[in-house]
Amino acid sequence: MAPLAMTITAELHALQEIDSAIDATRVSLVAIEEQLGETEELIAGRQALAERQEALKGLHAQQRDLEWQVDDLRSRLSPVEDKLYGGSVRNPKELSSLQEEAEIFKAQLRRREDELLNLMVQVEDGEAAVREAEASLVELERGWQQQQQALLGQQGRLEGELVKLEEKRGQQSGRIDARVLSLYDTLRERRQGRAVAKVERGMCQGCRISLPMSILQKARSGLDVVQCVSCERILYLS
Ligand SMILES: [Zn+2]
Incomplete structure (x- = not known):
């Protein structure tokens, strides 16, 4: 059975409802598009990790340098001590000079070793900071992935709805004559999307x-298009 014929204003109101739904869906789609892609939070998390890794790299370089200096001092101290305690040198003057030389190396060695110990503490802190930044980045990425998945799902659903709405719009606008439709389109443009x-x-x-x-009476019949005396919208009495 064919549906009962609707009044022209009811047809226009139905079209308006479809168009408003299309507008709202498009607004939601734009909002989703804006949220797709990397977030500032994620970029900041990566940046924080990179900075900490860079700082740790610097500490490792200092550590290698100090280790090298310690090795060097040890290898220079060793032959002096060999001479000193080896028994080959008996001259007291020469012995005391060797003694002095060994003390200088030992003092330098102690200083470098202390520096190295301090640095090792910094390296441990730096490694902990890198691990912490890595863990929080993993957490951030997991949350981001979930959010993106949800957004993509929503986007797909809304795009599907939009296709259906456009289809409905095509059918609905086909029931309205061209002259009235053109008035409707003009009003929609002028009145923020609401012509009815x-x-x-x-x-x-x-x-x-x-x-x-007088306007109310004309509009009540629904037989012809009646516009508001103030905003010019097409009036619809349900
Ligand atoms: Zn009005």
Whole structure:
């Protein structure tokens, strides 16, 4: 059975409902697109990790340098001590000079070894900081992935809805004659997407003005397009 013929204003109101749904869906899609891609939080997390890795690299380089200096001092001290305790040198003057030389090396060695110990503590702290940044980045990436998946799902669903709505719009606009449709399109452009306004308690819901009785009577019949005297929207009485 064919549906009962609707009045022209009811047809226009139905079209308006579809168009408003299309507009809202498009707004949601734009909002989703803006949220797709890397977030500032994620970029900051990567940056923090890179900075800590760089700092640790610097500490490792200092460590290698100090280790090299310690090895060098040990290898220079060793032949002096061999001579000193080997028994081959008996001259007291020469012995005391060797003694002095060994003490100088030992003092340098102690200083470098202390520096190395301090540095090892810094290296451990630096390694802990890198591990911490890695763990929080993993956490951030996991949350981000989930969020992106959810957004992509939502995007797909909305795109599907949009296709259906466009289809419905095609059918609905086909039921309205071209002259009225062109007025509707012009008003939609001029009035933030809303060309049709409901009338409730004698008031246009588009601009809240109280409508004159003559206009209300004409609009009530629904047979012809009646526009609001103030905002020009097409009036619809349900
Ligand atoms: Zn109005």
